């Protein structure tokens with residue numbers, strides 16, 4: 447491809463529009479990244495597991511990685527909208543389109559986009575892998591989770607059953623999840639785990655709660671009229687409190 451140039455045209459990076467766009471790019475990237483991280487990530491619930499901490503770090507990194515792209519698009523829009531317009535059939539001689547016609551610019555843009563996609567894919571897979579490794583932990587507590595319209599039931603290894611989930615702190619737990627009617631999704635909000643509950647099939651996920659407190663369990667799959675009310679609590683307690691609760695609850699179940 448031959449590139450037509452007017453003899454005295456400045457090199458493209460010296461053009462005022464390009465300089466203006468470059469400055470706006472830096473500003474827009476900083477503003478978009480800052481707003482994304484400070485106002486969005488800070489408003490996510492505070493984490494109650496390492497899993498959720500990893501997810502929040504990942505969202506923060508992805509937000510900053512995506513900011514230059516959003517920043518460049520915004521900067522170009524501002525430059526275009528605030529530039530002088532040309533009316534008529536023949537563009538002025540200085541208006542060559544080097545960037546549009548440049549294979550180098552196209553290759554650069556495609557490689558950067560490709561690398562960003564690869565980065566997001568690998569980062570996401572690493573966090574996903576950390577989560578799925580927990581399922582194989584043989585020292586973990588096993589809890590069966592059963593969804594039904596519109597509540598959750600939790601069955602523990604000693605035969606206890608509850609509608610609120612009880613877990614000891616800093617102890618890995620594996621959930622075996624199913625449903626007795628339609629599809630639900632078991633979501634422990636502050637622990638960053640979410641897994642489908644399918645009728646006739648058992649899915650698994652794992653987590654290690656690292657904070658004592660009461661957190662939210664919700665259904666994340668539209669499952670009928672009262673889906674929005676299909677929520678309960680997870681009580682994360684000390685190991686001693688958990689053991690005592692488990693014994694008490696098993697006794698109640700047997701006595702009933």
Ligand SMILES: [Cu+2]
Pocket residue numbers: 630631665666667668669670673674676
């Ligand atoms: Cu639901």
